[in-house]
Amino acid sequence: MEETHNTATAATPTISGELMSSDFQFSYQNSLPKPDVQILTSNGLRIPAHTGILASVSPVLENIIDRPHKHHSSEKIIPILGVPCDAVSLFIQFLYSSRCSEEELEKYGIHLLALSHVYLVPQLKHMCSKAVGQRLTVENVVDVLQLARLCDSPDLYVKCMKMLSDNFKAVEKTEGWKFMQENDPFLELEILRFIDEAESRKKRTRRHREEQRLFMELSEAMECLEHICTEGCTTVGPCDLGPSNKRRGPCNKFSTCEGLQLLIKHFTMCKNRVNGKCSRCKRMGQLLRLHSSICDQTDSCRVPLCRQFKLKMQRERRGDETLWSLLVKKVASARVMSSLSLPKRKREEPRETIHDHGIRNFRK
Numbered sequence: 001m002e003e004t005h006n007t008a009t010a011a012t013p014t015i016s017g018e019l020m021s022s023d024f025q026f027s028y029q030n031s032l033p034k035p036d037v038q039i040l041t042s043n044g045l046r047i048p049a050h051t052g053i054l055a056s057v058s059p060v061l062e063n064i065i066d067r068p069h070k071h072h073s074s075e076k077i078i079p080i081l082g083v084p085c086d087a088v089s090l091f092i093q094f095l096y097s098s099r100c101s102e103e104e105l106e107k108y109g110i111h112l113l114a115l116s117h118v119y120l121v122p123q124l125k126h127m128c129s130k131a132v133g134q135r136l137t138v139e140n141v142v143d144v145l146q147l148a149r150l151c152d153s154p155d156l157y158v159k160c161m162k163m164l165s166d167n168f169k170a171v172e173k174t175e176g177w178k179f180m181q182e183n184d185p186f187l188e189l190e191i192l193r194f195i196d197e198a199e200s201r202k203k204r205t206r207r208h209r210e211e212q213r214l215f216m217e218l219s220e221a222m223e224c225l226e227h228i229c230t231e232g233c234t235t236v237g238p239c240d241l242g243p244s245n246k247r248r249g250p251c252n253k254f255s256t257c258e259g260l261q262l263l264i265k266h267f268t269m270c271k272n273r274v275n276g277k278c279s280r281c282k283r284m285g286q287l288l289r290l291h292s293s294i295c296d297q298t299d300s301c302r303v304p305l306c307r308q309f310k311l312k313m314q315r316e317r318r319g320d321e322t323l324w325s326l327l328v329k330k331v332a333s334a335r336v337m338s339s340l341s342l343p344k345r346k347r348e349e350p351r352e353t354i355h356d357h358g359i360r361n362f363r364k
């Protein structure tokens, strides 16, 4: 960020060195009355300033300025110690100008964050949190996390935690981590807990996504089953009309549809179907049962066994009834979702850990 200051060369002897840019000194020395307070920094440097300005920007400094003096001296002195004096200079500069360059933030962002927190200067605090957050590294993340905690900066805190959990193996090897481990076991616990929760959050999302995909696939299979049995598709046609009545071109769900047609063909010919030894036939049976659970055409439906399953389900109360009806609900709602044409899930994601009543893989 380039700043356009007036160019001036006036240097004042009270502020030593190059700590404040000379043009800044110029503008504030020339347009303001005589300074009435001195800021004392850790190396003994005194920065002249104006109580009116300090008090108007920082309520904490205002309090300090308004506090009655113990010593009856004509000059007020406010010590700001514990941070490099350059950082104090930049801090005072910000109180006057509301400005801080990117280079200054890069060099003293951490100190300025602490100062802006202690002296309640939210505008600077916001700038610093952002700047420090953009410069997080594996090396400094533990220190910055501690600072974010001390300075009550939730954005920066979360950013650090995310970086920590994404790069934990590398962070664990840093000096900052080892030091924190020895000196702040509570923070270590807090970090480990965060990582743990982030992991299980990821797992939950993954599982949910896999389940959604299963329901979508089943819903697609239900759609195919219906159109295969009513109007036919490539090789299998409606059961009462035979495959000669098949549609000419494949449908837009061809991979599902083709697998299902193969399964139907197998189902009609398999010799092991009746004795329950064939897993493909079992799968087909479950798909037919699922259809029957969803189907609302009582008499006109052409899907095989639809009516029989409906009657059977009315007679029997099965042990897994609640699970089954949950599955039916999910597939039915996936169907509604797909009719709203929501984006399709990617197909190449891993597909284990799913409780699928054994009906998945109907394509094989």
Ligand SMILES: [Zn+2]
Residues within 6 Å of the ligand: 224, 227, 228, 232, 233, 234, 250, 251, 252, 253, 254, 257, 258
């Ligand atoms: Zn089809």
Ligand SMILES: [Zn+2]
Residues within 6 Å of the ligand: 266, 267, 270, 271, 272, 273, 278, 279, 280, 281, 282
């Ligand atoms: Zn079979």
Ligand SMILES: [Zn+2]
Residues within 6 Å of the ligand: 291, 292, 295, 296, 297, 301, 302, 303, 306, 307
């Ligand atoms: Zn039906």
